[in-house]
Amino acid sequence: MGSIELKGVRKSFGAVNIINGVDLKIEDGEFAVFVGPSGCGKSTLLRLIAGLEDLTSGAVLINGLDVSDVGPAQRGLAMVFQSYALYPHMSVRNNIAFALKMAKQPPAIIEQKVQKAAGILNLSDYLDRKPRQLSGGQRQRVAIGRAIVREPKAFLFDEPLSNLDAALRVQMRVEIGELHNALKTTMIYVTHDQVEAMTMANKIVVLDKGSVMQVGSPLELYNRPNGLFVAGFIGSPKMNLIRGEVAARRGATTIGIRPEHADISTTAGEWQASVRVAEHLGSDTFLHAESDVVGPLTIRLAGEAPIAPGDRIFVTPRPAHVHRFGEDGRRMA
Amino acid sequence: MARRQSMSRRLGVTALAWAVGLLIFFPILWTFLTSFKTELDAFAYPPKFLFFHWTLENYVEVQDRSNYLLFAYNSIVLSIGANVIGLVIAVPAAWSMAFAPTVVPERALTRRLYIVILAAIAVAAVLLWLVGDARSDWRVYGPVAAVATLPIIYWIMTRRTTDVMMWMLSTKMMPGVGVLVPIFLWFRDLHLLDSRFGIGLMLLLMNLPLLIWMLYTYFKEIPVDILEAARMDGASLMNEIIHVLTPMAVPGIASTMLLAVILSWNEAFWTLNLTTHDAAPLTAFIASYSAPEGLFWAKLSAASTLAIAPILVLGWFSQKQLVRGLTFGAVK
Numbered sequence: 001m002g003s004i005e006l007k008g009v010r011k012s013f014g015a016v017n018i019i020n021g022v023d024l025k026i027e028d029g030e031f032a033v034f035v036g037p038s039g040c041g042k043s044t045l046l047r048l049i050a051g052l053e054d055l056t057s058g059a060v061l062i063n064g065l066d067v068s069d070v071g072p073a074q075r076g077l078a079m080v081f082q083s084y085a086l087y088p089h090m091s092v093r094n095n096i097a098f099a100l101k102m103a104k105q106p107p108a109i110i111e112q113k114v115q116k117a118a119g120i121l122n123l124s125d126y127l128d129r130k131p132r133q134l135s136g137g138q139r140q141r142v143a144i145g146r147a148i149v150r151e152p153k154a155f156l157f158d159e160p161l162s163n164l165d166a167a168l169r170v171q172m173r174v175e176i177g178e179l180h181n182a183l184k185t186t187m188i189y190v191t192h193d194q195v196e197a198m199t200m201a202n203k204i205v206v207l208d209k210g211s212v213m214q215v216g217s218p219l220e221l222y223n224r225p226n227g228l229f230v231a232g233f234i235g236s237p238k239m240n241l242i243r244g245e246v247a248a249r250r251g252a253t254t255i256g257i258r259p260e261h262a263d264i265s266t267t268a269g270e271w272q273a274s275v276r277v278a279e280h281l282g283s284d285t286f287l288h289a290e291s292d293v294v295g296p297l298t299i300r301l302a303g304e305a306p307i308a309p310g311d312r313i314f315v316t317p318r319p320a321h322v323h324r325f326g327e328d329g330r331r332m333a
Numbered sequence: 334m335a336r337r338q339s340m341s342r343r344l345g346v347t348a349l350a351w352a353v354g355l356l357i358f359f360p361i362l363w364t365f366l367t368s369f370k371t372e373l374d375a376f377a378y379p380p381k382f383l384f385f386h387w388t389l390e391n392y393v394e395v396q397d398r399s400n401y402l403l404f405a406y407n408s409i410v411l412s413i414g415a416n417v418i419g420l421v422i423a424v425p426a427a428w429s430m431a432f433a434p435t436v437v438p439e440r441a442l443t444r445r446l447y448i449v450i451l452a453a454i455a456v457a458a459v460l461l462w463l464v465g466d467a468r469s470d471w472r473v474y475g476p477v478a479a480v481a482t483l484p485i486i487y488w489i490m491t492r493r494t495t496d497v498m499m500w501m502l503s504t505k506m507m508p509g510v511g512v513l514v515p516i517f518l519w520f521r522d523l524h525l526l527d528s529r530f531g532i533g534l535m536l537l538l539m540n541l542p543l544l545i546w547m548l549y550t551y552f553k554e555i556p557v558d559i560l561e562a563a564r565m566d567g568a569s570l571m572n573e574i575i576h577v578l579t580p581m582a583v584p585g586i587a588s589t590m591l592l593a594v595i596l597s598w599n600e601a602f603w604t605l606n607l608t609t610h611d612a613a614p615l616t617a618f619i620a621s622y623s624a625p626e627g628l629f630w631a632k633l634s635a636a637s638t639l640a641i642a643p644i645l646v647l648g649w650f651s652q653k654q655l656v657r658g659l660t661f662g663a664v665k
Contacts, residue, residue: 052561072564079565085558089580098576099566146566156565 002063002076002153002186003028004049009058011044011210018044020210021058026154026188026203031180034190035197036207036233042190045207046156049188051075062153073102078147079156082163084139086131092118092142093127099150117145120179137168144179154186161196173199194234198222206230228329231256237286239323242294246271252324252332259286259300261321264307269314273297278307289313361641367634368392375630391635398632399621401639408614408640410529411604412597415536416590419544424586427548428574432557434494498549501542509539509602520607529612532604536597544593551585552578591651598644615640 004026011019018041026032034042047053049060051072059068067075078099086095096117100110118124121141131139140160147155157176161169177200180187191197197204198218206213206221206229214221214230225231231239239256247255263269264287273291287299287307297315307313324332366382367375374385395401516535517526525531555578563577579586601616608617619640622633 050565052564072561073567073569077565079562081558081562083556083558085556085562087559087563087577087581098563098568102567102569102572146562150566 005061007059010056012056029184030202031187032203033197033201034205040207041210042207046190076153078150078152080143080160082159084143096145113149117149121145157189226331237298253327254325256323257317259298261318263316265314269316271315275311364634368638370631372631391631395635404615404618412594415533416593419537423544426545430494431552527609527611535603540593547589
């Protein structure tokens with residue numbers, strides 16, 4: 001069990017600043033997700049917590065203790081890598097047991113713990129195989145198994161699902177969520193996929209260009225993004241961001257309306273638009289429309305809607321769901 | 334892709350390949366055959382190829398005149414011993430170059446400076462202790478030399494890894510004879526002439542750049558994630574190198590080792606100049622048959638055959654490993 005705290009964490013490689021002063025507290029038992037576009041520094045931040053990179057300045061605290069100068073081996077954290085990073089010359093059993101052997105645990109205890117982890121992860125039949133004889137999903141499970149046998153203070157996941165196909169990714173997402181519910185250990189999970197972030201996290205940390213943009217629960221970020229970056233990054237399809245006279249009339253520089261927060265009519269409404277593309281998914285219909293007043297708009301309708309490209313529609317945003325942003329890009333009260 | 338080739342062309346290429354192969358192999362074959370001739374047949378003109386009086390007397394005489402087993406023992410001990418120790422140094426060195434290359438070490442600079450100063454003092458002390466009162470001028474030159482190297486070592490330790498690697502490679506560019514006299518004098522004053530320790534040290538230092546360079550290229554092929562995973566699993570640096578890196582690099586290490594052993598086995602410049610009897614390997618054994626009292630072709634050939642046979646057999650059995658090692662990393 002562990003809480004993790006970052007204080008003024010900075011990291012630069014030569015003259016390039018990767019992390020520009022991050023202050024963050026992750027409580028014991030939380031599932032925190034670092035999310036952001038590629039190159040935002042989220043993986044570097046995770047590696048700083050792991051101890052695989054040295055801090056340029058600032059401090060990392062685990063359970064209130066400063067571990068900034070402690071090596072990765074002594075921090076008591078476990079990490080699951082994007083590439084799985086299994087030991088190719090060891091059987092699954094030895095891969096999982098490696099950390100316990102390094103900790104000089106007695107063989108009987110090691111075997112017992114390996115069996116237990118293999119049971120949880122459905123790997124019991126594969127213990128004597130080498131990693132190259134396993135499928136992608138099984139390798140991922142071995143990587144997780146290697147992490148859980150250690151009973152770490154926290155788990156660190158570095159984009160663990162990005163090498164899996166879509167169906168397996170959804171399944172593993174659920175399994176990792178269940179694992180968190182069962183173990184109740186702190187987890188930090190890095191992803192560029194905001195759907196993974198929204199579905200798994202208690203706490204999302206949105207990063208951009210090495211700085212924390214916003215920290216909050218998934219719905220806080222969805223309902224009250226504090227700035228244009230988070231507004232545009234969280235939510236799929238992306239929020240419509242409209243500038244100009246329409247925004248000025250509402251006393252803002254930019255206004256944001258989520259695709260699902262607008263009503264459609266064929267007869268009357270606030271903005272007239274013509275549909276360019278209509279995507280019928282069955283459960284939803286996505287309309288990509290061009291308005292003369294506000295420019296391009298994305299609209300999401302629940303269920304099926306009998307709308308085809310070229311149709312003229314009227315779009316009316318729901319007033320309660322209009323986000324207003326000021327000159328500096330920040331949210332207005 | 335399979336290309337169509339005419340029968341005559343294929344025959345021509347095959348014949349050419351055999352011809353070139355035989356041409357290269359011929360001296361070894363000739364040495365081998367000569368070793369079974371009498372001294373008279375050995376320089377008979379026109380040369381006798383296969384039809385001569387076959388005899389084993391050269392082998393008997395060679396064994397009578399000098400102790401082949403002592404030389405062979407020295408060759409084995411020197412070429413394997415020097416390179417095993419070399420490997421123990423080269424694996425961590427190559428690890429640090431491949432996985433922890435030096436990058437702008439501002440914070441570590443002062444710490445390194447202290448290490449270098451301590452090392453220089455230690456070197457000076459060891460030199461004094463070794464030389465003792467044999468040569469009084471060493472008491473001055475030894476510490477001066479050690480301190481003079483201080484800025485050089487400091488420069489090396491604060492340079493980027495690539496510079497250090499180029500520096501190591503550059504040591505292979507100077508012909509050995511260029512430093513023969515100073516090294517000979519050092520060896521004389523430190524009582525290392527004709528000692529296994531001395532010549533072993535020489536072979537070790539000669540091969541170290543090669544060992545590190547080859548291992549470095551093999552290690553570069555290993556994904557750093559796996560080593561980081563070991564670190565996260567609580568492995569110390571030593572355990573990471575022994576239990577994770579080394580087993581994954583076994584093919585590379587094996588072929589590096591093999592090449593280094595072959596080079597040491599055949600090394601003739603330093604072994605001939607720095608040894609006479611006690612520490613002399615098979616190269617000196619061969620050379621002793623081109624003695625001032627005349628050339629004995631047949632005995633020289635017998636000695637050569639005895640000297641190269643072990644390494645030839647080793648090379649033959651490990652050719653697969655050797656070729657795999659040399660092309661390792663070219664294909665995934």
